Amino acid sequence: MLKESGVVVEIDDKFAIVQTKRTSYCRQCAANKGCGTASLSAILGQKYTQVKVINHCNAKVGDRVVIGVExxxxxxxxxxxxxxxxxxxxxxxxxxxxxxxxxxxxxxxxxxxxxxxxxxxxxxxxxxxxxxxxxxxxxxxxxxxxx
Known part of the structure; x- marks a missing residue:
């Protein structure tokens, strides 16, 4: 299962809207100084994504959660x-x-x-x-x- 952490920003019936921060692994790469992708990532900065997930755990707005997909x-x-x-x-x-x-x-x-x-x-x-x-x-x- 692939997992990502985020924060619940909205609850909708049996679903929750979770906001996750897009991460870049460019800082860990040895070639990041001469890489165009690393430069572009540094210019654009951090972005956030909202994902609609099934809320089996009865999470509430503001809870830090781990979401996963098979x-x-x-x-x-x-x-x-x-x-x-x-x-x-x-x-x-x-x-x-x-x-x-x-x-x-x-x-x-x-x-x-x-x-x-x-x-x-x-x-x-x-x-x-x-x-x-x-x-x-x-x-x-x-x-x-x-x-």
Missing amino acids: EQALLKSAFVLYLLPLLGLFAGAIGYEMLIIIGEWPRYEPFTILAGSLGLFIGLIGAKKITFLMSKKTDYQPVIVDL
Whole structure:
């Protein structure tokens, strides 16, 4: 389980809104002096993120809590969000190229780009629908692990 600490800022029925501080591990890296990411992190400063979590522990506003999410849920979500649109892009472009070969049509590159873009768009819509269904399952939602 991946864990992060934060502070409860709002309570909503069986959920809590927890504010977490984004941390950067750049200060611990040996290459931080010459790294663009470390420089950008230093310029932008600390940012906060609010996360809606399941409140099994009956935490109250102002409580410091530890929230967690299962690794498998995070991996499946990342797969859907990143790989599905990418696969759609390749399927659209390669599918059109296969039609050109089978149908013996003249090759016109803008149509290949358009078919790839259409596949990407379909992949994005599919990812949106799947993530919406995943968000309804409690296995994919972060929970308060400890007060």
